[in-house]
Amino acid sequence: MSAELIDHVQQYLGKNFPIKLISQGAEALVFETSKHPFDPTLDKEYIIKYRPFKKYRHEQIDRVITKKRTVGECRCLVKLSNMEGINVPQFIASDPHNGFIWQSKIGQTLKDGTFSNLRNFLWLNNNDKNAYTEEVKQVLLNVGKQIGILHTNQYVHGDLTSSNIVLQQEDCNGKWVPFLIDFGLSGYSTLVEDKGVDLYVLERAILSTHSLYAEKYNEWLLEGYKQAYQDQEDLTQVLKRFEEVRLRGRKRSMLG
Numbered sequence: 001m002s003a004e005l006i007d008h009v010q011q012y013l014g015k016n017f018p019i020k021l022i023s024q025g026a027e028a029l030v031f032e033t034s035k036h037p038f039d040p041t042l043d044k045e046y047i048i049k050y051r052p053f054k055k056y057r058h059e060q061i062d063r064v065i066t067k068k069r070t071v072g073e074c075r076c077l078v079k080l081s082n083m084e085g086i087n088v089p090q091f092i093a094s095d096p097h098n099g100f101i102w103q104s105k106i107g108q109t110l111k112d113g114t115f116s117n118l119r120n121f122l123w124l125n126n127n128d129k130n131a132y133t134e135e136v137k138q139v140l141l142n143v144g145k146q147i148g149i150l151h152t153n154q155y156v157h158g159d160l161t162s163s164n165i166v167l168q169q170e171d172c173n174g175k176w177v178p179f180l181i182d183f184g185l186s187g188y189s190t191l192v193e194d195k196g197v198d199l200y201v202l203e204r205a206i207l208s209t210h211s212l213y214a215e216k217y218n219e220w221l222l223e224g225y226k227q228a229y230q231d232q233e234d235l236t237q238v239l240k241r242f243e244e245v246r247l248r249g250r251k252r253s254m255l256g
């Protein structure tokens with residue numbers, strides 16, 4: 001199945017267009033490439049995200065859904081890149097009708113050879129000596145702040161896992177800068193419920209992969225999140241709903 005899809009992408013791009021598959025998720029295939037889609041003077045590292053047509057869906061409905069999700073993700077990328085303080089990949093190009101998005105590549109390889117998303121970064125520091133360093137604390141505070149800025153601008157992510165937060169190290173000072181990626185489920189929302197769910201999803205993700213240090217990590221994430229809010233009443237409402245979402249989650253897991 002995946003060979004067939006890769007072949008389809010290769011045919012679409014042209015047989016000499018260099019691509020390397022780096023991820024195959026539920027929604028999309030993600031490729032790395034060293035070529036810009038239409039300007040060879042801009043050749044560097046890019047990501048091509050391709051949403052294949054789903055054979056289990058009616059063809060026409062599938063076309064509408066694929067196009068809608070692709071356009072939605074592009075729109076989010078563009079909106080967010082114009083928002084002060086938010087770090088997201090740069091939108092390069094899109095062919096929504098065929099389910100393609102090009103964007104700049106974020107991140108790098110960590111010391112242990114893994115990709116620099118938040119999950120792997122925390123894994124790399126998953127020992128008593130490194131878990132609570134100033135470096136880890138600053139990363140989590142800044143991640144929290146990114147989410148806070150997103151929410152105060154009335155946007156929600158919709159799939160806030162620790163793999164959808166990518167860290168990039170600044171050349172000048174070695175500081176890790178967090179970027180948010182994967183806006184397939186994101187959008188404009190003023191609802192405290194959506195914001196509370198975003199916070200809960202990330203809290204659960206940290207708890208499930210880094211349980212030993214999760215309490216402190218989530219405390220730092222929340223500390224950074226709070227720093228992004230100027231309106232304390234808005235913040236109180238979101239945190240109140242976050243607590244309610246948590247309670248619902250706990251009840252659900254108790255009942256099985």
Ligand SMILES: Nc1ncnc2c1ncn2[C@@H]1O[C@H](COP(=O)(O)OP(=O)(O)OP(=O)(O)O)[C@@H](O)[C@H]1O
Nearest residue numbers: 023025026027028030047089104105106163181182
């Ligand atoms: N701009 C980017 N820069 C670097 N890596 C990226 C970028 N976009 C996506 N990736 C890589 O590809 C993976 C999958 O991308 P993305 O989450 O957007 O697709 P998805 O199909 O929604 O994935 P999933 O179903 O696993 O959530 C990411 O976890 C990341 O490793």
